Amino acid sequence: MTVNAFATVPDLILEPMVRAALLEDLGQMGDVTTRAVIPADTTYTARINAREAGVVSGMQIARLAFHLVDPSLEVETLLGDGSACAKGDVLMVITGKAASILSGERIALNYAGRLTGIATLTAAFVAQTKGTTTRVTCTRKTTPNMRIAEKLAVLHGGGFNHRFGLSDAILIKDNHIAAAGGIREVLTAARAVASHMMRVEIEVDTLAQLEQVLAVGGAEVVLLDNMDTPTLITAVQMCKGRIVTEASGNMKLERIAEVAATGVDYISSGALTHSAKTLDLGLDF
Structure with a gap:
């Protein structure tokens, strides 16, 4: 390897x-x-x-x-x-x-x-993505004060790293959307302050939310959270060529091959570090 x-x-x-x-x-x-x-x-x-x-x-x-x-x-x-x-x-x-x-x-x-x-x-996990272009990545669900070591271990296993900390990139999650007043509001605010070197990612739970993200624009990556496989297939098709996709939530080893087959760009799993x-x-x- x-x-x-x-x-x-x-x-x-x-x-x-x-x-x-x-x-x-x-x-x-x-x-x-x-x-x-x-x-x-x-x-x-x-x-x-x-x-x-x-x-x-x-x-x-x-x-x-x-x-x-x-x-x-x-x-x-x-x-x-x-x-x-x-x-x-x-x-x-x-x-x-x-x-x-x-x-x-x-x-x-x-x-x-x-x-x-x-x-x-x-x-x-990586072995389950063989034959696809999907990459496996970790999360911030790491042991306190051991993040650098655990993220290096993910790389040693053939995976990729998500952000190392809160200052690396803008990742807008459901609680941010709720507190800020909606998808349009958070994306507009994020783009107003993000430099050309800082990516913006936003989490969605439904296809309706995804439609809004694609309509508003301003995000480079969308996190498709806790979607079942049929919904993921539709979501990936909606995003194709427009935005990078990341599937997350309930990403257990036995499900990885099925999710990778949807064509999603990344699969993120906290289990890599919190359950190994x-x-x-x-x-x-």
Whole structure:
């Protein structure tokens, strides 16, 4: 699988998140168990092993976690982010002070297991769109303070990213429409302030709302929310060549192929990040 060019970021961006996790785990006194029972000069080689098959993510973060604990550790990544792994595969080899490896182990595995689970689920969603031009994308339904890592994992699984935060783009949802007084009002107001670099997307629940959006204009993307498949087919036909379409709401794995077959441009699913199963990874000396 070809990994998206945006599926890696500088360590500098990830470091504050990983450092905070290490500080939470090490507390005020560090790893007291390891200091009590492991001689300071003891060295070992450890391996992160996949205990089930999946798509790898979180190796960059695992490496960063070990190096933040001890920059002298030698870390070799055998299967990088975006790689397929089989049960029993070795993903990473870490060599150096045993105490340092043990102090970084849990944070490295927490991230790697969680993110590999997201990448694996995303890959399953993407597989259901084979033969279509539909792209699978995530949402903002991410774990607090882990958004960048979880969105990278979606990319590692072959998916695409929706906006990273509230400041990236204008996404007008049902509550915005209700509070602002209607579809014409929100689209007119949005276009008045949006720069040429900022896209406007608007959510609709019905074909009647979609008709109004198309008549008013001003949006580049329409989010077709919680529509059944026959309604989606009609909506996509109405939008063809006029506006980018995104299907969202109740986008479970078993429904993706059916939705992709409607010709929709994007399928967004919060399940990619909020419901992914953590993949079983282990660190063994």
